[in-house]
């Protein structure tokens with residue numbers, strides 16, 4: 001029984017953290033706001049670290065790792081509010097590895113030459129669809145078999161949307177499914193889409209943990225330095241308690257995310273429920289961190305001049321993305337209250 | 349990560365389950381805070397002890413099984429799952445014993461541990477005083493040297509001692525240096541509550557039972573053999589005990605998993621709107637999150653790490669979770685929620701109402717949650733001391 005990332009996962013995370021501390025500062029995130037696409041020269045650098053191809057099989061130039069490593073890395077990406085579509089790369093890679101391993105996409109993603117976007121059933125918008133080289137589209141109508149298509153964004157109508165977080169480039173994607181783009185259909189496609197959605201939700205949960213920690217760190221630092229009425233505001237109990245509450249939320253969300261990574265990586269039957277829990281807990285931690293960070297920063301936090309908003313807005317965006325809390329709660333409820341008896345303490 | 353249990357651990361679980369299934373009383377025992385209930389809980393402790401399930405994590409020489417942390421957690425899961433009685437000896441076994449193992453001498457361990465494990469001697473905590481609640485360093489009860497008899501004479505007053513009404517021995521802090529202030533000059537004593545000069549006044553808790561006691565000490569003699577650690581070191585030793593109380597010792601996940609599961613069952617029976625459904629699901633998820641968090645803590649400990657102020661994070665979480673899940677149960681029960689035990693139509697013999705009243709103490713004892721948040725802010729997050 002061990003609930004902790006392994007040494008290698010840990011070291012990998014640290015490497016990414018150090019890289020992002022230098023190459024994805026708040027200034028870089030701001031720059032992504034102003035640009036057409038968040039994807040920049042950094043993408044190739046991330047590829048050199050192995051990050052874009054983390055879950056790409058090793059015979060396609062990837063690292064062939066799984067959800068535990070992915071989570072460890074995405075937590076660090078969240079700490080930096082990395083705008084690049086890493087979650088999408090991971091989700092697309094899983095599908096391509098299963099249904100289109102020989103089309104060359106996998107190696108190009110791993111080498112940082114291609115950017116993938118995804119649009120799964122239940123998702124309204126695709127991130128970075130215009131800058132992407134491919135969009136993995138899943139359709140799951142109620143009355144027909146599920147299908148997965150890999151499409152060229154050039155063949156789609158893309159309608160740019162405006163996210164509260166300008167670093168997120170969102171698009172409505174219109175396209176006509178044709179046989180040439182079809183890579184999978186039927187039950188296998190449906191299963192793969194469900195797993196892909198879980199991977200996206202899990203990755204996003206890990207990202208939210210990082211965002212939470214970042215907002216907490218920023219706020220602790222601010223509370224130690226800001227003086228009012230002659231004293232540092234961090235000496236006030238109400239301020240301390242706001243931050244303590246955030247830490248409690250974070251500390252309890254983290255093991256939930258880790259366990260979801262564990263379950264998903266091994267395809268355990270509880271994985272969907274575990275992932276939903278992870279998304280709910282991480283989303284709540286990030287939401288509380290954002291609100292309390294804003295409150296403790298006061299008016300300066302209420303501006304776009306201060307960096308805090310870059311992190312808060314990502315937190316709000318990602319809490320809604322990949323299934324919002326009510327969707328995930330309903331899924332946990334269905335699992336717990338369905339026809340099977342309430343789960344006992346796991347027998348394992 | 350490896351969230352599987354080993355074959356030995358699974359075997360241990362089966363063994364515990366089998367014994368509990370065969371031995372847990374079919375009918376719940378009366379409250380341990382009644383005279384009859386106290387005796388019957390003591391008898392249950394003895395039965396556990398005789399089968400070597402009373403103190404699984406202790407060394408075998410004291411009646412334990414030398415079980416590791418993971419096995420202990422497994423045992424606790426099975427214990428609560430089986431609906432076994434609350435542990436009347438818990439303050440001794442889970443809070444005081446780890447301190448006694450760490451700071452006691454061999455004679456003290458040999459003298460106290462077996463009787464504690466078998467339920468023969470029930471220990472009570474003596475920290476709080478009328479003027480020392482959250483500010484424990486304000487302890488005023490004092491101990492004066494009695495060289496002629498090789499010991500100390502204790503005078504003062506303790507209050508809110510759980511199980512104090514029927515318990516046998518008290519561990520607590522007394523001021524041995526009359527000129528000392530705050531956390532200096534305090535000494536950790538073990539006091540026989542049958543000693544001359546001790547007066548115990550029961551206090552009814554929220555549920556009406558005499559769960560608390562006020563304990564008056566008037567020139568009570570305590571021999572040197574019953575001083576834990578060196579005189580003047582009481583504060584440091586106390587920190588170890590209260591850390592156990594906030595941390596995982598007193599509140600194993602098993603304790604919350606079972607009520608969470610029962611809550612799901614209650615919802616299936618009674619139904620409710622979406623907000624109730626979400627609250628029920630939340631209660632289950634929180635218990636599960638607590639379990640995972642605990643596995644994380646255990647991993648850290650097994651890797652040689654320590655838990656210090658982190659136990660405050662733990663305490664805030666479990667105490668809130670416990671209140672919320674019981675409040676949810678009462679919402680599910682609607683009008684029946686107010687029915688107390690003994691009422692003809694009380695659902696589940698009012699155990700949810702009982703549990704709610706009990707849970708409300710959680711944010712107060714083991715250091716109030718306000719104090720825990722101060723600790724988190726200052727000791728974990730590194731904020732400057734509150735003014």
Ligand SMILES: Cc1cc2nc3c(=O)[nH]c(=O)nc-3n(C[C@H](O)[C@H](O)[C@H](O)COP(=O)(O)OP(=O)(O)OC[C@H]3O[C@@H](n4cnc5c(N)ncnc54)[C@H](O)[C@@H]3O)c2cc1C
Nearest residue numbers: 473474475476481482508509510709712713714716718719
């Ligand atoms: C069910 C139960 C069992 C107990 N069992 C025992 C036992 O066995 N042995 C024992 O010794 N004691 C026991 N206690 C007592 C418990 O330890 C104290 O109640 C607790 O330490 C708080 O002290 P107090 O009640 O004097 O409250 P106070 O310290 O007077 O606090 C009152 C309120 O003020 C707040 N407050 C106080 N100081 C601060 C501060 N610095 N910052 C912010 N807020 C503050 C508190 O959080 C609380 O909300 C028990 C209590 C309960 C409820």
